[in-house]
């Protein structure tokens with residue numbers, strides 16, 4: 001792909017992802033329809049799949065440069081209700097990427113070792129190295145979601161009682177904002193994705209996990225039980241997004257009732273993000289050129 005073509009692709013991706021980007025506290029969850037597909041219909045599905053394939057190629061080229069330049073790191077955070085399609089989106093969007101340049105970490109319930117530390121600790125250990133893309137499948141944001149909806153998780157963290165007041169969530173938001181600002185100032189590009197599935201579609205997906213034998217392994221009775229807390233989760237998500245969206249570390253609230261659409265938006269947002277970095281293959285100086293010429297000569301004379 002030549003430079004001009006690449007630039008055009010990045011511009012298209014930016015435009016496509018923009019309606020879903022949240023950068024400030026004016027956001028309301030009800031403004032995003034989980035079933036939204038912009039002006040595309042299911043007839044456009046094959047075209048969307050082609051666009052995704054092209055996008056994946058663009059992403060692979062950008063990642064090559066990111067890796068070669070070895071200055072920036074990229075942290076992509078995925079949050080969602082169960083069955084919203086996090087795993088599938090990560091699998092498809094990153095499918096063309098060189099595995100050496102990409103690290104995926106899934107954050108499940110904290111272990112007793114994790115609970116002996118502050119909540120950021122286990123995530124800090126997994127931050128991407130320079131030149132690499134790091135993916136958090138769930139993250140420290142769970143600390144303002146599941147932990148907020150279920151106070152017993154907060155209790156299990158054994159924080160000193162005087163540090164646990166009503167304002168604990170605001171304090172966590174503050175600390176997360178500061179942490180992401182710190183990362184940004186250190187060359188880690190942060191992008192956050194909330195895959196927004198509707199209550200109805202989640203129910204449908206759970207049912208198909210029960211009905212189709214090859215999907216049975218994905219079903220967890222506990223996930224289905226969590227539906228009782230749906231409204232509390234939605235409130236927690238909205239609050240969290242409003243409090244932690246910024247220009248430097250935006251949230252993308254991605255409609256997730258149609259997987260083909262979700263994946264295109266996620267790919268576009270990542271292309272936009274990495275494309276916004278001024279990536280170049282490292283320049284070759286005169287000394288290196290001499291070295292290359294000498295090596296060529298030696299090889300040719302063998």
Ligand code: ATP
Nearest residue numbers: 082087106107108109110137138142143146147153
């Ligand atoms: P899948 O179910 O598709 O395999 P998943 O991300 O839902 O993927 P699970 O094995 O279900 O993975 O484990 C994730 C669970 O861990 C979620 O229910 C999540 O809320 C919980 N979890 C993650 N972080 C924390 C935390 N800090 N405190 C308490 N629970 C957490």
Ligand code: MG
Nearest residue numbers: 082083220223
């Ligand atoms: Mg799960």
